[in-house]
Amino acid sequence: MIEIIIDIDDAVPQFAQLIEQIKGAVLTDKLSPGDALPSIRQLANDLQLNNKTVAKAYRLLERDAVIQTKGYRGTFVHPDAKTNSAVDLCTLVVSKLSATVEELRGSGVTDSEIRIAFGDVMNRRES
Amino acid sequence: MIEIIIDIDDAVPQFAQLIEQIKGAVLTDKLSPGDALPSIRQLANDLQLNNKTVAKAYRLLERDAVIQTKGYRGTFVHPDAKTNSAVDLCTLVVSKLSATVEELRGSGVTDSEIRIAFGDVMNRRES
DNA sequence: CGTTGTACCCTGCGTATGAATGGCACATCG
DNA sequence: CGATGTGCCATTCATACGCAGGGTACAACG
Structure with a gap:
């Protein structure tokens, strides 16, 4: 499990903090391609965030090809995640x-x- | 003299209305190159506008080469006004x-x- | 059925922006 | 001195936007 900390008082939007930390985890090999990520609702519950906020982060992460959502089977780290996490x-x-x-x-x-x-x-x- | 009507309640900003109407007057030959325009303070007074509002319109009109301000001698219609008024x-x-x-x-x-x-x-x- | 991701609705809060206004000052001409 | 255009300071008001949250619903799996 990776540790993710969201600071409500941070000027950086919550969904952006989530994205940053997941990308960071990929870059430091705390997350490897193929690893399963918590579900949106699960993660939202753990981090005390709204579903929509997590969903937004996931949506953007998938667009950046850092994660891959496989429909009903959950969400996983993209094969090229490390490369794509570095691209800003x-x-x-x-x-x-x-x-x-x-x-x-x-x-x-x-x-x-x-x-x-x-x-x-x-x-x-x-x- | 050209007629200029400013509608306060119009969604279009006052300074934009002024610009439109002056450009329109140029295009319909109600204003010809070399014609003198009223001074900023004068026009502001006539139209019940603020000096700054008229000044803003004049500034933009000059940048578009529709009018020419000759410092202390007043403001005049630019030689190429007609051409430049058409360019949006x-x-x-x-x-x-x-x-x-x-x-x-x-x-x-x-x-x-x-x-x-x-x-x-x-x-x-x-x- | 329960979980997955996803889509749509609507709401409030805080902030950023533009528009317009006002005041004060300047240098330059005539 | 008076008029010109122009500059910078400020404020008020309304609007637009992003962010976050809440709710409901859907199709596709296992």
Whole structure:
């Protein structure tokens, strides 16, 4: 069993703390590919978290290919977990966005306008 | 004199309404290159707006090369005003951002994460 | 049946942001 | 001096968003 500690008062969101610690456990070999992870409800109960919070962390971890959910059979550590735990998708996103934003700023576009346009782009999806 | 009407209850910000109407006047030849515009304080008084609101609109209009402020001599319609009024900088910004965002979404990045990363990018500047 | 992951609904709290307003000051022209 | 555009300081209000929580329900296994 791995030890996971969630600090409610931490500025870092709970689901993010969970992700960090699971990725950390993979990187330090406390979790190995194929290992079974506690179920969402189980872990939520152990850590005194809401199901949704744990589910969110699991969902993101699976998208990052750090874990693998096998439907009704539970959740397991992904074969390439160690590699994928090291990759910081967030950093990639930031750098990509940064490039675009810098380009726009260079064109004399106001930060406010960039924010507004960004909001539009993010909302246009559902309409 | 051109007629400008600002609707306080409109969802569109006042300064944006001002910009729209001035650009519109340029496109319909109610304003021609070289024409003098009312001073910031004057227009603010006429339209019952705050100086800052008008100043904001003028600042953005000048950046879009629709008007030209000649310091203490007042503000005038830019020689290329008609061309530049047609260009919607906002649209350009939206399309550029849209491309980047779509690319990220395609990589499986969550909208929330994009928003967070975007916020980081916009704030990292001052630090 | 019970457990698995997952999906949808709605709520409240805290924070961040923009919009608008106000005040004060400046340098430059005429 | 008076007018110009411009700068920085501040505040108030409303809105949007993320985070967390609660509830209910579903299909697919064992």
